[in-house]
Amino acid sequence: MSFSSYIAKRYFFSRSTRNAVNVISGISIFGILVGTLALVVVMSAFNGLESLVKGFYNTFDPDLKISLNEGKYFSENDIPVNEIGSTKGVEDFSLILEERVLLGFREKEYIASIKGVSSSYSKVTRIEDAITHGEDLLNSKGVPRAILGAGVTYYLGYGRVAFQDPVQVFVPRKNASASNFNTAFSSELIYPSGVFSIQPDFDEKYMIASISFVRNLLDSPSGLSSIEVKVNEGADLQDVKSQLKTLLGDKFKVEDRDEQQAIFLKVMKTESLFTFLVFALILAIASFTIMGSLSMMMLDKKDHLRTLWALGTEVKVLQSIFFKEGLLISFVGAGFGLVGGVLLVLAQQHFGLLEIGESYVVNNYPVELKLTDVGLVLITVSAICGIASWLTSRRLTDKFLREVAV
Numbered sequence: 001m002s003f004s005s006y007i008a009k010r011y012f013f014s015r016s017t018r019n020a021v022n023v024i025s026g027i028s029i030f031g032i033l034v035g036t037l038a039l040v041v042v043m044s045a046f047n048g049l050e051s052l053v054k055g056f057y058n059t060f061d062p063d064l065k066i067s068l069n070e071g072k073y074f075s076e077n078d079i080p081v082n083e084i085g086s087t088k089g090v091e092d093f094s095l096i097l098e099e100r101v102l103l104g105f106r107e108k109e110y111i112a113s114i115k116g117v118s119s120s121y122s123k124v125t126r127i128e129d130a131i132t133h134g135e136d137l138l139n140s141k142g143v144p145r146a147i148l149g150a151g152v153t154y155y156l157g158y159g160r161v162a163f164q165d166p167v168q169v170f171v172p173r174k175n176a177s178a179s180n181f182n183t184a185f186s187s188e189l190i191y192p193s194g195v196f197s198i199q200p201d202f203d204e205k206y207m208i209a210s211i212s213f214v215r216n217l218l219d220s221p222s223g224l225s226s227i228e229v230k231v232n233e234g235a236d237l238q239d240v241k242s243q244l245k246t247l248l249g250d251k252f253k254v255e256d257r258d259e260q261q262a263i264f265l266k267v268m269k270t271e272s273l274f275t276f277l278v279f280a281l282i283l284a285i286a287s288f289t290i291m292g293s294l295s296m297m298m299l300d301k302k303d304h305l306r307t308l309w310a311l312g313t314e315v316k317v318l319q320s321i322f323f324k325e326g327l328l329i330s331f332v333g334a335g336f337g338l339v340g341g342v343l344l345v346l347a348q349q350h351f352g353l354l355e356i357g358e359s360y361v362v363n364n365y366p367v368e369l370k371l372t373d374v375g376l377v378l379i380t381v382s383a384i385c386g387i388a389s390w391l392t393s394r395r396l397t398d399k400f401l402r403e404v405a406v
Contacts, residue, residue, distance in 0.1 A: 096116065134195055
């Protein structure tokens, strides 16, 4: 142990002759502790929210989605569908045709998106897990069936008791005159067989039907808007994505789940960043108490400093003592804050200390602890407190020592 480290350790554990120095040092430790704990908890809370919402999207979004770079529709004949299925790592895929439609039920109308899917759709996504009422009968022969989002059923006033009643689907005809409603729109009847509930972005937007029904409605026998792909468990997602990009060329884009929800993830990352910066600023303000504590300690230990200086101790060594003293204060506060934050997050994960309420999708507030966040918090605290300690220790100069020697 170096001389400066030994003295800094002695100063930290020994009581000062002035009670105010002890109080300010205690306040410094407590401030750093609270700031560090808050950073850990807030970042874990954002991680939990992001994972929760991602889980909702993962129920509806496929592993990979193929669509046009420019334009909305393409023909099934323009894409090597069979080769997509035989690509290494691809477990299954579903053809998709999606369009905005007007839904009518009794006296109510609602604009939604109808999503036509092929028979393998339930293997590509986990939509069956989201069905709250009824069942998936899209592939049953006979009358056309659909699964409605919970929000769509709400706005249409469609209840489970009305499953035997059809919903009318309207879509504009191509090149039709808007002056005559009867000829401007094509319409078909469809019978809901189930209701799914994931989250409002999907529940209030989608009706899922068979692709044959939607193609007939749009008069597009081979039309597609996208292809959704399921990747084999254990396969390298990025490798499969790269293979599909090579197969399809520049005309098409292949998006993974993060890219499909790029706007949402960007918003979450931005909110997390600004919240982190706000709490880091609070932590920086709390570090001012370290500067005050070290300044008071310099005055309290002036006799010691004068003696050490007179014995030939260099000013840089004396500065190092108080720099390391500041680091000790910050590391003790940060250490207890990290331990407290981690324990609080783990307690929330396992025991649900903070409840949201039964009306929400989860009863307890979601949190997720990541070691990278703990490391980031430790680096942030060390940087802020290190700068505060360094700036304060620079005040210990030859001039200061001469003044206290008078």
